Amino acid sequence: MTEILVCDDDLLQAQALAKVVKLAGEFLAEDYGQSVSVSAMESPQEAFAYAADRQVQRGIYFLDIEFTKSEMDGLDLAEELLRLDSQGQIIFVTTHSELALQTFQRRIGTLDYIIKNANLDSLQERVVATLRLAMERLTQLNLVKKQTFTYKVGRQLRNINTDDVYYVATTPFPHKLQLVAKNLQAEFVGNLKQLDQECGFLLKISQSCLVNPKNIAEIDLHARTISLVDGERLKYARSCSRQLRQLKQN
Amino acid sequence: MEELVLIALATVSALFELTSLARLMQVSWKKEDLLTTAGLGVLTFEFIFAKEADQQVALYLANIVLLLSAFYFYHRQNWQILLFYGLSVSLGNLLLLQAFLKAGRGSLLLVLLTYAVLALVAEGWRRLNEKRHKQLDYLLKIYLLSSLLAWDFSLWLFGWSEASLLILLLLQGCLTLLVLLANQRDYERQLADQERENLRSYLQSVRNSEEELRRFKHDYQNMLRSLELSLKNDQASAALANLKKYSDDILEREELWQFKDVDRIADLQLQSLVIAKLQKLRHLQIRYIFEARQMIEIPAGIDVYDLIRIIGIAFDNAIEESQAYQAGGQSPIVEILFYRDQENSFEFTIKNKLRDQQKADLPAFSQANFTNKRGHVGLGLSNVQELQKKYANLFVEYRIEGNKFIFGLTVA
Numbered sequence: 001m002t003e004i005l006v007c008d009d010d011l012l013q014a015q016a017l018a019k020v021v022k023l024a025g026e027f028l029a030e031d032y033g034q035s036v037s038v039s040a041m042e043s044p045q046e047a048f049a050y051a052a053d054r055q056v057q058r059g060i061y062f063l064d065i066e067f068t069k070s071e072m073d074g075l076d077l078a079e080e081l082l083r084l085d086s087q088g089q090i091i092f093v094t095t096h097s098e099l100a101l102q103t104f105q106r107r108i109g110t111l112d113y114i115i116k117n118a119n120l121d122s123l124q125e126r127v128v129a130t131l132r133l134a135m136e137r138l139t140q141l142n143l144v145k146k147q148t149f150t151y152k153v154g155r156q157l158r159n160i161n162t163d164d165v166y167y168v169a170t171t172p173f174p175h176k177l178q179l180v181a182k183n184l185q186a187e188f189v190g191n192l193k194q195l196d197q198e199c200g201f202l203l204k205i206s207q208s209c210l211v212n213p214k215n216i217a218e219i220d221l222h223a224r225t226i227s228l229v230d231g232e233r234l235k236y237a238r239s240c241s242r243q244l245r246q247l248k249q250n
Numbered sequence: 251m252e253e254l255v256l257i258a259l260a261t262v263s264a265l266f267e268l269t270s271l272a273r274l275m276q277v278s279w280k281k282e283d284l285l286t287t288a289g290l291g292v293l294t295f296e297f298i299f300a301k302e303a304d305q306q307v308a309l310y311l312a313n314i315v316l317l318l319s320a321f322y323f324y325h326r327q328n329w330q331i332l333l334f335y336g337l338s339v340s341l342g343n344l345l346l347l348q349a350f351l352k353a354g355r356g357s358l359l360l361v362l363l364t365y366a367v368l369a370l371v372a373e374g375w376r377r378l379n380e381k382r383h384k385q386l387d388y389l390l391k392i393y394l395l396s397s398l399l400a401w402d403f404s405l406w407l408f409g410w411s412e413a414s415l416l417i418l419l420l421l422q423g424c425l426t427l428l429v430l431l432a433n434q435r436d437y438e439r440q441l442a443d444q445e446r447e448n449l450r451s452y453l454q455s456v457r458n459s460e461e462e463l464r465r466f467k468h469d470y471q472n473m474l475r476s477l478e479l480s481l482k483n484d485q486a487s488a489a490l491a492n493l494k495k496y497s498d499d500i501l502e503r504e505e506l507w508q509f510k511d512v513d514r515i516a517d518l519q520l521q522s523l524v525i526a527k528l529q530k531l532r533h534l535q536i537r538y539i540f541e542a543r544q545m546i547e548i549p550a551g552i553d554v555y556d557l558i559r560i561i562g563i564a565f566d567n568a569i570e571e572s573q574a575y576q577a578g579g580q581s582p583i584v585e586i587l588f589y590r591d592q593e594n595s596f597e598f599t600i601k602n603k604l605r606d607q608q609k610a611d612l613p614a615f616s617q618a619n620f621t622n623k624r625g626h627v628g629l630g631l632s633n634v635q636e637l638q639k640k641y642a643n644l645f646v647e648y649r650i651e652g653n654k655f656i657f658g659l660t661v662a
Contacts, residue, residue, distance in 0.1 A: 100511075102587040102599070103543045117498070153645050154595060154662030173642040186647035186658075187638065 002135070003056045004038045007047040007077065008064040008093065013116075014040040017062060017093065017127075024128045032135045044070050044077040051084055058087050058141070060134045062114070065094045078108050087141050089134035110137070149199065151179060151188040160184065162201050166215050166228050168192065170208040180232070203243065205236035219248045445522040452509060452525050466500050514542040515588060523558050524586075527565040531584060536572045542588040549594045549661045552644065556637050557659075560646075561598055563634055564657045568602040571655065575603050596661040604655045 004021055008014035018040035025036035041047040044067055051059065061081055065074040072080075078090045090111040092104060104111055112130040114123065148159040164182040170192055171178050177190045195210060196202065202210040211226065211234065218227040224241065225233050236244055473493045480489040509528070515521040524540075531538045548554045572582035582603050589597040638646050647658040 100541045100543050102539065102541045102585055103589060106587060106589050106597070106599075107591075153647065153658070154597065154660040155591065156660075172639055176642055176645070183650035184648070186649070187645040189645075189662075 002034045002036045002138070003051075003054070003059040004036055004062070004131075005041060005047055005051065005056075005059060006038065006062040006093075007041040007044060007074075009042060009067045009069055011040070011042045014042060014064075020124055020127050021062060021131065024124070024131050027128065028132055028135060031132075032139060034135070043067065044072040044074070047077060048080055048084075051081055055084075056088070057085050058089075058138050059085055060089045060091065060131065060138075062091050062093050065092055065098045075104065075107055078111070082108060087138070089137055091130050091134065147201075149181075151186065151190065153186065153188050158186075158188075162199075162212070163214060165202070165212045166230060166232070167209055167211045167234065168195060168202065169210075182230075203247075205234065205240050205244070207237065209234060209236075213247055216247070219244050221245060221248065441519075444526070445519065448522045448525045448529070451529065452512075455509060462500070466497075470497065511540055511542040514544065515546045517546075517548050517554055519554055520546075520548065520558055520561070523562055523565075527562070527569070530569060531572075534569065534573060534576075536569070536576065536582050536584060538584040538586060540586045544588075544590045546588045546590055546596070549596045552596070552641060552661055556640065557596075560634050560637055560659060564598070564600050564659070567657070568600050568655075571604060572602050575605050578605055594661075596659075598659045599656065601654045601656045603653055604650065 002025075004025060006014050006018040006021060008017065018038050022036070022038040025038060029035050039050065041050060044063075047061075047063075050056075051061075059081075061078070063074040063077055067073060067077075074092060074094075078092075081088055082090070090108060092099075092111060092113040093116055094113055095116050099113060099115070101113065104113075112133060114126050114130060147162040149162045149165050150157055150159050152158070160181055164184070166180045166182070168190075169178045169180070171187065175189055175191060176187055177192060177195070179186045179188060192208070192210065196204050199210070201212060201214075203213050205211050205226065211228075215229045216226050217229045217231075220226070221241070221244070224238065225235050226244070227233050470493075473489075473496060477486070477489045477493060480486055509525065512521060512525055512528070515524055528538065528540060548557060568584050572584055575582040580603070585599075585601040587597070587599045589599070591597075634646060638644065641661070643662055645658075645660045645662070647656075647660070649656050649658075
């Protein structure tokens with residue numbers, strides 16, 4: 001069963017939305033083989049207590065942004081809820097002028113939103129669409145996780161598929177590394193030696209560079225260079241010649 | 251032996267000239283430059299060995315003509331810069347010539363000094379150009395004229411000697427410094443002007459918004475009153491629909507919220523840049539979403555000018571690509587986020603839509619050496635790379651997600 005919480009400081013609005021959500025949930029339940037239970041709350045504290053009490057996991061949360069009667073706003077509540085239920089799906093219910101989607105996403109990751117003051121038809125449509133997406137995501141979480149490469153920018157952790165990594169190289173600064181991947185180039189905090197030990201899928205080609213062998217297009221043993229699938233050429237150290245020769249033979 | 255020294259000297263002087271020229275023009279070394287260097291080396295060499303004065307003059311002129319035409323054709327610089335450089339080179343070479351004729355080979359040091367001054371001027375010029383791209387400054391013209399005058403003057407005063415050359419060099423040095431300082435001030439004044447202009451138009455638009463809101467308040471109260479009346483007359487739903495439509499129309503108007511969030515950028519110079527760029531987007535009718543929900547401050551240890559430069563470049567790239575996208579008949583959107591999650595941190599993200607062919611071109615963008623060719627669309631980001639190397643706690647990221655290009659800058 002999927003728990004759905006609706007939280008708005010105007011209880012009438014919360015209940016009205018809960019009704020729409022319930023209809024949509026029942027409509028979708030068959031597709032996903034999951035029944036739904038919908039509860040409407042008035043304050044963020046109440047919603048949080050409810051989720052904590054029942055230890056809700058993989059819930060779907062429809063949250064207002066502004067709670068005039070409370071210190072906590074919708075973003076704070078979302079953060080707290082995600083701490084309890086890390087795979088929970090957040091959907092903000094907001095007016096246009098309150099919407100700051102980029103900031104929301106930066107703070108709590110993937111989310112969706114519904115515009116409050118839209119007319120009833122488009123509201124229903126939107127509720128169905130966001131709910132379907134949330135349930136879709138929850139289903140996907142059940143599937144096996146792909147191999148990911150994780151790196152840290154500031155305090156943010158980012159994940160990309162290991163297959164997309166081209167190479168990691170040092171920069172003039174000891175704790176700053178450069179990552180080059182498919183459609184991505186980034187700098188992050190790290191240490192090449194440690195990375196070499198942790199990431200078995202990367203191959204060390206010199207003191208300053210680890211390469212993903214999957215993305216090597218060609219190895220030139222004479223010039224001691226490798227070409228990557230994006231056309232970039234890297235030089236490898238003499239000490240790594242043997243491994244690369246083996247790699248070429250395979 | 252003597253010949254060897256002179257050959258070495260000729261090579262050194264040619265290299266010096268080319269280095270200062272390259273710095274002056276902000277160009278990287280190319281095959282053509284090396285060819286020019288070789289040509290210059292040969293010419294200078296011949297020049298030194300030419301016994302007849304006529305021969306010397308002819309070779310001297312050839313030297314300059316070769317240099318200038320080479321740079322005209324290879325780099326297509328504007329004629330003012332060429333003129334400026336041409337005069338400097340002529341001056342430098344004349345000094346060199348005189349030094350040889352009068353002081354003999356012992357003047358090697360003086361020759362090197364002359365080139366050092368030239369290189370210094372070139373470096374100063376390059377720095378100026380980094381900040382402002384446009385016109386040749388009148389002060390530099392004054393500098394040239396006064397150098398020539400000083401030269402004449404010292405000739406008249408001392409005749410030809412090391413002393414007169416030294417005095418001239420000193421004068422040139424002082425003048426260079428003066429020009430640099432004056433230019434710096436001039437630049438700051440221009441910046442302040444720009445800031446004032448931005449703030450003026452910002453205030454104007456705030457005033458417009460307020461006017462708009464005042465009208466809204468007035469109308470709203472009227473409509474509420476009529477709603478009240480119609481409730482009594484049972485025509486509520488029509489009046490309600492009317493009111494809803496009206497308030498939606500006004501409240502969702504984007505220009506009303508044009509500068510929403512901008513005042514959260516605490517640093518006035520950065521704020522001014524952002525206002526200018528948002529205005530440009532608006533002027534080009536490119537839709538944008540701007541968010542800054544926390545107070546954004548410049549982190550300690552980071553020079554605000556460096557941030558302004560990077561962010562300015564990122565905005566310009568996004569605008570350029572969006573214009574191209576728009577020209578293709580699609581509607582672009584630029585999303586901008588400033589974010590701070592703790593003391594001394596700073597995040598900036600800008601996203602823009604990419605044309606299809608740009609997406610296809612982009613494997614090349616992962617190559618570490620972005621092109622900084624003029625006219626190349628997209629990542630003219632050599633400046634950004636320079637700054638990446640300056641700060642250990644500044645992280646730059648480029649990525650493509652779907653049809654969006656994302657540039658991110660994090661200070662942590």
